[in-house]
Amino acid sequence: MIHVLVIAVCAMGFLALAAAQKRHQRDLVRRTLTAREIRAARTGGAALLTFALVLDSRAFGLALGLLTWTGHLALAAGAIVALLVVRKPA
Amino acid sequence: MKQGLRQSMAWLHTWSGLALGWLLFAMFATGTVSYFQDEITLWMQPEVRAGSDPERAAQGAIDYLSKVAPDARSWYIGLPGPRGATTEVFWQPGEGAPPRARAETQALLDAAGHPLAVRETQGGRFLYRFHFDLYALPVIWARYLVGIAAMAMLVAILSGVITHKKIFTDFFTLRLGKGQRSWLDAHNVSAVLALPFHAMITFTGLVTLASLYMPFGILANYPQTSAFFEAVNGPDKTVARSGEALPVPAIAPLMEHARQRWDGKAVGVVRITNPGDATATISLRRAAHAAIGTAGETLVLAARDGALLGASKAKGPGLTTQSVMVGLHAGRFADLALRWIYFLFGLTGTAMVGTGLVLWTVKRRQRLADPARPHFGFRLVERLNVAAVVGVPAAIAAYFLANRLLPVDLPGHAEAEIHAFFLAWAATLAWAILRPAARIWIEPLAATGTAYLLLPLVNALTSERGLPASLAHGDLLFAGFDLVLLATGLGLLLAARTLHRRARAARTTPSRALPHRHARST
Numbered sequence A: 001m002i003h004v005l006v007i008a009v010c011a012m013g014f015l016a017l018a019a020a021q022k023r024h025q026r027d028l029v030r031r032t033l034t035a036r037e038i039r040a041a042r043t044g045g046a047a048l049l050t051f052a053l054v055l056d057s058r059a060f061g062l063a064l065g066l067l068t069w070t071g072h073l074a075l076a077a078g079a080i081v082a083l084l085v086v087r088k089p090a
Numbered sequence B: 001m002k003q004g005l006r007q008s009m010a011w012l013h014t015w016s017g018l019a020l021g022w023l024l025f026a027m028f029a030t031g032t033v034s035y036f037q038d039e040i041t042l043w044m045q046p047e048v049r050a051g052s053d054p055e056r057a058a059q060g061a062i063d064y065l066s067k068v069a070p071d072a073r074s075w076y077i078g079l080p081g082p083r084g085a086t087t088e089v090f091w092q093p094g095e096g097a098p099p100r101a102r103a104e105t106q107a108l109l110d111a112a113g114h115p116l117a118v119r120e121t122q123g124g125r126f127l128y129r130f131h132f133d134l135y136a137l138p139v140i141w142a143r144y145l146v147g148i149a150a151m152a153m154l155v156a157i158l159s160g161v162i163t164h165k166k167i168f169t170d171f172f173t174l175r176l177g178k179g180q181r182s183w184l185d186a187h188n189v190s191a192v193l194a195l196p197f198h199a200m201i202t203f204t205g206l207v208t209l210a211s212l213y214m215p216f217g218i219l220a221n222y223p224q225t226s227a228f229f230e231a232v233n234g235p236d237k238t239v240a241r242s243g244e245a246l247p248v249p250a251i252a253p254l255m256e257h258a259r260q261r262w263d264g265k266a267v268g269v270v271r272i273t274n275p276g277d278a279t280a281t282i283s284l285r286r287a288a289h290a291a292i293g294t295a296g297e298t299l300v301l302a303a304r305d306g307a308l309l310g311a312s313k314a315k316g317p318g319l320t321t322q323s324v325m326v327g328l329h330a331g332r333f334a335d336l337a338l339r340w341i342y343f344l345f346g347l348t349g350t351a352m353v354g355t356g357l358v359l360w361t362v363k364r365r366q367r368l369a370d371p372a373r374p375h376f377g378f379r380l381v382e383r384l385n386v387a388a389v390v391g392v393p394a395a396i397a398a399y400f401l402a403n404r405l406l407p408v409d410l411p412g413h414a415e416a417e418i419h420a421f422f423l424a425w426a427a428t429l430a431w432a433i434l435r436p437a438a439r440i441w442i443e444p445l446a447a448t449g450t451a452y453l454l455l456p457l458v459n460a461l462t463s464e465r466g467l468p469a470s471l472a473h474g475d476l477l478f479a480g481f482d483l484v485l486l487a488t489g490l491g492l493l494l495a496a497r498t499l500h501r502r503a504r505a506a507r508t509t510p511s512r513a514l515p516h517r518h519a520r521s522t
Helices: A002-019 A022-029 A035-060 A062-087 B005-019 B021-044 B054-068 B124-133 B139-163 B180-193 B195-208 B216-221 B225-233 B252-261 B317-330 B336-365 B376-389 B391-405 B413-434 B442-462 B467-472 B476-508
Strands: B074-078 B087-092 B106-109 B267-273 B281-286 B298-302 B308-311
Touching: A002 A022, A002 A035, A002 A062, A022 A062, A035 A062, A062 B180, A062 B195, A062 B336, B005 B021, B005 B139, B005 B336, B021 B124, B021 B139, B021 B336, B021 B376, B021 B391, B021 B476, B054 B074, B054 B087, B054 B106, B054 B252, B054 B267, B124 B139, B124 B391, B124 B413, B139 B195, B180 B195, B180 B336, B195 B317, B195 B336, B216 B225, B252 B267, B252 B281, B252 B298, B336 B376, B376 B391, B376 B413, B391 B413, B391 B442, B391 B476, B413 B442, B442 B467, B442 B476, B467 B476
Parallel strands: none
Antiparallel strands: B074 B087, B074 B267, B087 B106, B267 B281, B281 B298, B298 B308
16 A cells, blocks of 8 residues: 555656656647746645655665665656556647 | 865776676666566466455465475475465475475366466566576576676776866756767666666666675674574574364455554465474565565464464664665566656666667767778777667577477477567667677667567467457456557657658768767768
């Protein structure tokens, strides 16, 4: 269960990071974001990814937590890539 | 001609990746499935059902060995972990005993210590050994070859990161249906998303065999390599039997003692020297799954009074680091969730190598002087790509099919399965060489996909643990295995269908031909 939770947190983090990129804004929010919103999305995304590390290291200990966290990060990033492919207008 | 750093790195990336790409693909693929080595072995021995527990299994093995090899020099008992169900035992025949074949001094036991009547198979171990020992080559040559490939992989990863123009901008980018652009995106996404894993697995892979590749540190400090291993593992001295009989003591309390000493970590291996004699020693080694590091704690106890004769020495930081790195590579400590994560990233690594290989041809196809008659190097790469990328999955499917379809009591069943593996691989290579270029991907992909779809059916017909039965009984291992086979088959067939449609579209409307494939319009 903890895996699903942390992957979800990472995915939200990456979603924010992707939304901060011009290329993906049209697919994700259907408009361009303002500079302020971009900064907020970046900070929020980074904060969520860090929070995921905190969750993982509390659940598994620091050593195994770091390892599991890199796994969760990559899985979540992959999910966002898949989401962007699906949301891309054909 | 002076080149920028990025261009020279691109050159290095292309050629270090291509030169050993086919071998790397096979290593990545077999290594990835080896994360489920124990599960593959269990699937390939459907006769083995009941679970086991280490303490009962240890006592069962000792009872068995006391009957079969009472005067052996030593017994080795590999206990089942939480993912296994069988106990493996080996023994060294005693002084003066006639030399015997290895097959006669080993056995596979159930928890009660009864030899298991199972089909002969190497199971997951063959795929695991192939990952770094290949097959039929002298082991040292194979390991050097594998080491060179792993080093090329490390070079390709580092030069790939340097040559990647927009690693952050393109982080989430995957544009499909755009020819070369899509292949590059797929290569980048598969490589970058799991970059920490790929870098870790390649580097730690080299570390597992580091003392073979770079023996200089050992040679500089020890007269021989054996002296180094003695210093690390403790001397392997054999004491002559005293002749005074002493039955092997009950093992469970000793295992419990070890477990308490190691903060609850279980025993994985029991070794007993001079069993049945007053000079017997019992050594207990920590189970591989109980911690990340592979250099496990060891206790050596006297059978006579349980006195502690030795414990694994405190190892230096270098050896501890190596032990953890090897552990990270092999992932024996990983629970089911983390094991799946390892498996998935193994797949992305395999995809990274595969897309890289395909990209080499895609990039060069448009630049060919005459696309209808490419030069020899291009044709070679194009066909070897099929032999690697489709050949390895085809070989694995044949290995599984042979396990179920060959007569269970066939002499040399295990060898025959391995032959099926290589025959299927060779057949894919032949297919890729003999058929016209437009068909070399589609046909083997479709055939291999069909083989994977047939596997659950064959399993249902030849064992009592087919998908309906395993789902009904909550047999998660068999159900999961069959479902993964089905998913693999569907994926391969989908790939074949996509390529087929694209080829047909390119034939009927040449103007819409995709630039990277059958570009007849030029």
